[in-house]
Every structure is written in C-alpha cells, then in structure tokens.
Amino acid sequence: MYRPTVLHTVITALLIMVFSTVPLYGKDDKIVTPKEFGTYIQTTGGLKRIVPNIVQDQNGMLFVESNKPAVYALKDFEYFVLYGPQNMEVLTLNPLLFLQASPLGKPQYMFGKNIEFTTQKKGNNLYTVKPKGLMGRGYFCLWIEDAAWDFVIE
8 A cells, every 4th residue: 555755745735836826927917117108009019009089079979080090900909008197987998880971071980888898007107908808890999088099900
C-alpha cells in the first residue's frame, strides 16, 4: 500500500496552490494614461482617439449630424477609455439611427436604445467603459451631456 511522505504532501500542496492562482494572473488590465484629455477606443493596435460631435435639439428631437465618423474593425475593438473631467453619471452608449437629411444634405441620426455597459475607474479622471455582452457592427456613439463621440464599427 502507498503511503505519502511529507515531501510528496508538500509538493502536492504547492502544485494545488500554483494551479489555483495562475488564472488570477491572466492578461494585464493596466491602462496606459493618454497624453491628452479625450475619448478613445482601445483596439488591438492601441488607443485611437474619437472626435466629438455636437448634440443638436430641434423641437425636442435630439440628434447628431454625421461628420465622417472614424471607422474601426469589429475584430480590433476591445473597450472605450475616457480621460478627463466627465460627468460619468449621464454617460450613455447608443446606436445611431437614421432620422433625415438636413437642408444641406447631411444625414442626421437620432439616438437609439441605450446599450448596457460597465464603467471602471482606473485612475484620476481615467475610466474604462466596456459594453455588457457582444458589440456588433453599426453606427454608435458615447453621449455625455452636449457632446457625442460617434464612430462606426464594421
């Protein structure tokens, strides 16, 4: 009959401790602080800045005019990084839906139903925003008060 020695017991205990803690040290979730305040998309190639757009109000209808938004590949998208003094309590992530063309012929888009997300504070005025579930293709925006950062994921 096999009788474990003290050495075998210690080795087994160490192996159990190592294999149970290794998953805790997965991919490093350290965020690099951008050089300037702004809104960014974290892609596989690094941080890419998103240009803000103005939210307009016409007879109670809130919309943005498309102004050649940045385009990102779905396979490269990871999450959003917001850096700067922002009111995170009013942040929303929305799809943009075609409304009408402006008198000058520019397409206008209204805000669709909010997409659920999680926000984590990573430092002083530094936040990550990750959609719950999978992000699909389409025209989207992050919206805080009077500014919307619109972008396309294809």
